[in-house]
Amino acid sequence: MSFLHSLADRDRVFDFLVPAASPVDVRHGPILYLDGVTVSFDGFRAINDLNLTIDDGELRCIIGPNGAGKTTMMDIITGKTRPDSGSVWFGSRHDLLAKSEPEIASLGIGRKFQKPTVFEALTVFENLELAMSADKRILPTLTARLTGEIRDRIEEVLATVGLVECRQRLAGILSHGQKQWLEIGMLLMQRPRLLLVDEPVAGMTEQEMERTAELLTSLAGKGKQSVVVVEHDMGFVRSIARTVTVLHQGSVLAEGSMDQVSHDPKVVEVYLGADPDEEAA
Amino acid sequence: MHCSSSWLTRPFRERATQCFLGILLAALAVVTLFNLTLPAEHPLHVSTYTVTLLGKYLSYALLAVAVDLVWGYLGILSLGHGAFFALGGYAMGMYLMRQIGDRGTYGDPLLPDFMVFLDWDALPWYWLGFDMAWFAFLMVLLAPGLLALVFGFLAFRSRVTGVYLSIITQALTFALMLAFFRNEMGFGGNNGLTDFKELLGFDLRSDATRLGLFLATGMALAVGYVLCRAIVSSKLGRVCVATRDAEARTRFLGYRVERFQLFVFVVSAMLAGVAGALYVPQVGIINPSEFSPIFSIEIVLWVALGGRATLYGAVIGAILVNYAKTVFTGVMPDAWLFALGGMFVLVTVLLPKGIAGLLAYRLRRRRPPPSSSPEPTAPREASA
Numbered sequence: 001m002s003f004l005h006s007l008a009d010r011d012r013v014f015d016f017l018v019p020a021a022s023p024v025d026v027r028h029g030p031i032l033y034l035d036g037v038t039v040s041f042d043g044f045r046a047i048n049d050l051n052l053t054i055d056d057g058e059l060r061c062i063i064g065p066n067g068a069g070k071t072t073m074m075d076i077i078t079g080k081t082r083p084d085s086g087s088v089w090f091g092s093r094h095d096l097l098a099k100s101e102p103e104i105a106s107l108g109i110g111r112k113f114q115k116p117t118v119f120e121a122l123t124v125f126e127n128l129e130l131a132m133s134a135d136k137r138i139l140p141t142l143t144a145r146l147t148g149e150i151r152d153r154i155e156e157v158l159a160t161v162g163l164v165e166c167r168q169r170l171a172g173i174l175s176h177g178q179k180q181w182l183e184i185g186m187l188l189m190q191r192p193r194l195l196l197v198d199e200p201v202a203g204m205t206e207q208e209m210e211r212t213a214e215l216l217t218s219l220a221g222k223g224k225q226s227v228v229v230v231e232h233d234m235g236f237v238r239s240i241a242r243t244v245t246v247l248h249q250g251s252v253l254a255e256g257s258m259d260q261v262s263h264d265p266k267v268v269e270v271y272l273g274a275d276p277d278e279e280a281a
Numbered sequence: 282m283h284c285s286s287s288w289l290t291r292p293f294r295e296r297a298t299q300c301f302l303g304i305l306l307a308a309l310a311v312v313t314l315f316n317l318t319l320p321a322e323h324p325l326h327v328s329t330y331t332v333t334l335l336g337k338y339l340s341y342a343l344l345a346v347a348v349d350l351v352w353g354y355l356g357i358l359s360l361g362h363g364a365f366f367a368l369g370g371y372a373m374g375m376y377l378m379r380q381i382g383d384r385g386t387y388g389d390p391l392l393p394d395f396m397v398f399l400d401w402d403a404l405p406w407y408w409l410g411f412d413m414a415w416f417a418f419l420m421v422l423l424a425p426g427l428l429a430l431v432f433g434f435l436a437f438r439s440r441v442t443g444v445y446l447s448i449i450t451q452a453l454t455f456a457l458m459l460a461f462f463r464n465e466m467g468f469g470g471n472n473g474l475t476d477f478k479e480l481l482g483f484d485l486r487s488d489a490t491r492l493g494l495f496l497a498t499g500m501a502l503a504v505g506y507v508l509c510r511a512i513v514s515s516k517l518g519r520v521c522v523a524t525r526d527a528e529a530r531t532r533f534l535g536y537r538v539e540r541f542q543l544f545v546f547v548v549s550a551m552l553a554g555v556a557g558a559l560y561v562p563q564v565g566i567i568n569p570s571e572f573s574p575i576f577s578i579e580i581v582l583w584v585a586l587g588g589r590a591t592l593y594g595a596v597i598g599a600i601l602v603n604y605a606k607t608v609f610t611g612v613m614p615d616a617w618l619f620a621l622g623g624m625f626v627l628v629t630v631l632l633p634k635g636i637a638g639l640l641a642y643r644l645r646r647r648r649p650p651p652s653s654s655p656e657p658t659a660p661r662e663a664s665a
Binding site: 102105106117118119120121122126129130131133136137138141142143144145186 | 288
């Protein structure tokens with residue numbers, strides 16, 4: 001009987017009617033929506049009633065002192081950590097909490113880790129080739145051919161991340177900055193809708209930082225990707241950010257333009273009474 | 282390297298493969314010519330004894346290529362490939378035993394001599410079918426392939442890698458050796474299988490058959506080499522190299538790493554089986570000593586000496602080391618193990634990329650090519 005009731009109950013669409021690989025629905029604006037997310041490890045609340053909305057095509061910077069919950073937040077979005085309560089939506093159709101890590105990745109959420117990991121014994125071109133979304137079973141991989149279409153796609157990404165000249169160079173001999181860009185390129189090969197980038201400029205030279213800032217701002221935009229950057233370097237954040245979110249003790253402390261945020265008394269207090277600009281120095 | 286041709290024809294367009302095949306085929310032709318046309322007293326005459334010796338080296342070379350495929354490109358150090366080699370050899374040996382028929386010492390039309398000696402009255406079930414060549418040759422591929430499939434499935438699924446996997450492969454071959462030593466197993470115990478008469482109707486003691494076996498081994502090496510090149514120069518080969526250097530990252534890109542490992546491992550085991558099957562009729566015996574752990578370690582030494590992840594390096598290493606072994610064990614039998622150990626130490630210290638690395642270096646100095654062959658990354662240096 002209860003089964004019949006559930007059939008008659010039309011509050012929601014049956015699960016099996018929702019196509020698994022349906023595109024991300026951003027008609028209502030946000031591409032990522034975190035609502036009341038809480039997670040604790042052994043009683044310590046790493047994330048505490050976090051609410052965050054990222055719009056389609058937005059470039060958002062997230063800053064905060066150590067232990068503010070930045071990495072845990074990334075883990076929750078990518079499905080690595082499950083929150084105790086709250087909800088996380090990708091577009092208005094995909095409930096990320098009901099999906100596994102690979103499913104979330106194939107929906108179009110790409111994450112760049114802090115330490116660049118590229119395949120050092122392969123060329124830049126081959127690195128991008130492996131990263132491309134394709135049939136990744138054994139026989140299709142064995143018989144895969146490099147068609148003009150694939151080549152064009154790789155060249156396009158090479159141009160975006162500025163590694164055209166290094167195409168045939170082994171990834172192992174790239175500079176630290178170039179490796180970071182290559183890894184961003186590997187994410188782009190999977191045509192993501194949302195890029196999560198963890199401390200992209202750590203260990204970079206001034207020049208490399210500038211190039212990275214240009215790259216990240218060029219990636220974000222309507223119809224392209226939305227980009228979320230977690231970063232410590234205030235100078236860098238100031239150079240790219242349109243909107244900045246400050247996390248503190250697992251929830252949002254302040255949100256707004258860099259100027260608004262850096263003059264917010266709460267933020268100043270969190271950063272040990274120091275101006276955030278100086279904190280970075 | 283990035284041509285859009287089919288994966289099987291791709292190797293034929295590579296210079297290195299063309300060179301390798303050219304040298305191999307030329308060597309086969311020269312040996313055949315010198316063996317057949319020159320009179321026995323001519324200084325350049327190649328005796329049938331030498332032809333068979335060279336055939337043995339070539340089967341070892343195929344075995345080394347199989348090991349290089351999993352070690353060089355996939356990063357799996359198998360210390361048990363002798364087991365797959367021996368299984369292929371036993372499958373061939375069982376066929377050769379059945380071919381003896383009633384010409385054995387005891388003249389039993391059905392049972393091999395050792396079974397008569399042990400008072401067995403019927404052929405064990407697993408000996409059935411080995412009187413048919415096609416079945417036996419199929420088993421040459423299937424027996425090592427199945428063992429590799431089951432073993433690899435369990436090992437890779439539980440993500441056993443590195444030194445632990447090496448130890449388990451070593452244990453595998455050791456266990457098989459102990460099992461095959463037992464008379465009750467029905468594989469001739471410690472004497473193994475021997476006293477073969479003919480293969481496919483050809484007398485194994487005739488010069489022509491011996492030359493034919495040598496040529497067949499050479500062709501098997503050529504085919505095996507091209508097959509391995511086709512695998513490593515495909516996208517699958519690049520996934521293997523990626524797995525070798527950063528397994529977690531490869532998995533994160535969406536590749537089911539354990540399946541790729543299993544696929545390549547099984548292909549490699551089958552190649553080793555073919556090498557064993559070609560080895561047995563040339564040396565005339567197969568016994569459990571081929572399962573011994575030390576033999577499997579020796580194979581790895583050939584590959585290390587020749588140079589990892591080049592395939593042709595494995596061939597050079599296998600032939601050179603075994604030639605040296607033949608010479609040494611003739612002149613100073615006791616010194617061989619010292620010489621082998623010494624060679625290994627010298628090459629590791631002076632030529633970390635093996636003889637192939639030295640060759641590639643020489644070539645590169647003559648003409649700087651835009652080379653980008655996937656060589657294993659030397660001990661990682663912090664690049665930051």
